[in-house]
Amino acid sequence: MDDSSDIARLIALMARVPGLGPRSARRAVLHLVKKRSQLMVPLGNAMQAVAQSARECLNCGNISTHDICPICADTARANGQICVVEDIDDLWAMERTGAFKGRYHVLGGTLSAIDAIGPEELRIPRLVDRVTTENITEVILALGATIDGQTTAHYIADHLSGIIVSTLAQGVPIGGELDYLDDGTIGAALRARRQL
Amino acid sequence: MDDSSDIARLIALMARVPGLGPRSARRAVLHLVKKRSQLMVPLGNAMQAVAQSARECLNCGNISTHDICPICADTARANGQICVVEDIDDLWAMERTGAFKGRYHVLGGTLSAIDAIGPEELRIPRLVDRVTTENITEVILALGATIDGQTTAHYIADHLSGIIVSTLAQGVPIGGELDYLDDGTIGAALRARRQL
Ligand SMILES: [Zn+2]
Ligand SMILES: [Zn+2]
Helix, strand or coil, X not given: CCCCHHHHHHHHHHCCCCCCCHHHHHHHHHHHHHCHHHHHHHHHXXXXXXXXXXXXXXXXXXXXXXXXXXXXXXXXXXXXXXXXXXXXXXXXHXXXXXXXXXXXXXXXXCCECCCCECHHHHCHHHHHHHHHHCCCCEEEEEXXXXXXXXHHHHHHHHCCCCCEEEECCCCCCCCCCHHHCCXXXXXXXXXXXXXX | CCCCHHHHHHHHHHCCCCXXXXXXXXXXXXXXXXXXXXXXXXXXXXXXXXHHHCEECCXXXXXXCCCCCXXXXXXXXXXXXXXXXXXXXXXXXXXXXXXXXXXXXXXXXXXXXXXXXXXXXXXHHHHHHHHHHCCCCEEEEECCCCHHHHHHHHHHHHCCCCCEEXXXXXXXXXXXXXXXXXXXXXXXXXXXXXXX
């Protein structure tokens, strides 16, 4: 590195992007510098645009460029089903399968005694509200097959009544995270969901 | 993904960054969206700044924010030595060792019959010019221990006369790229360089 602080600063910031470390950040920045007009300028612009426009859906916690995300705003998806996921990448993974036609609720994590994460941190009260206000008949819990994920699933099931509460049953490996599964496995797990 | 085209476009661009693929680009963008003010805005700004300011040194091919890079502009480094590297990441790797006090010449690749890369594509004529105009007494060839790297080294040695032409001798593994070596290995290879 020379004393070009702009470049050194860009490398330091890139090294904080998940999936990149100090070495890969250097390689990435070198590539970006070589592809200034084709890649670095559009990428910088896209980051500015998303930083300006991205927001959490006030209803479900999904991220989009609207206060109410396109999924919540889509009346065709008001089919009485809410799929509860831990995080947005799980929502994206579920959407890629095309297997689910209802709406989502993004918890933002799982209950965790160790990390002191309780129901209020996880939009669980908001989920309970939505079940009544949106005429929900079924809540599908698409949480990871981890101890915290299953604890969270049972906590939610205990706090919902008068509706079907189901969970992805088949294909989610023990300890596995949803986002790492292939689309077919997620689809199969959805179809074979069992009622809690 | 929803229909938020800004976010989809950012993911597509991130997937083109070396070291990231489609899956890691989604995870990276999700992280950036969550860290908008702490990471995404500074990163977008840094990319804009570097895209505006970064340029190749007219003398050596290094990248900096000046037409003549700080290394070429530093009179303390006019010690009569030029270290020839294939690419800028090799220059960075060499600089991290702190073992070399002279100047650099970035070829931008190696001679390659298959890829039809000849001396003109590699700033070799410019290197020959510099040897005379900068009162160079030694050219150190820090090229990869690949067939193309060694072909290039011998081509350069054949076109320089009246000066010492040396090469990194010890520690560079066969088929290895300089940027993957640890700093100590590079430093040892530099100290044990042998004259061609
Ligand atoms: Zn929403
Ligand atoms: Zn220079």
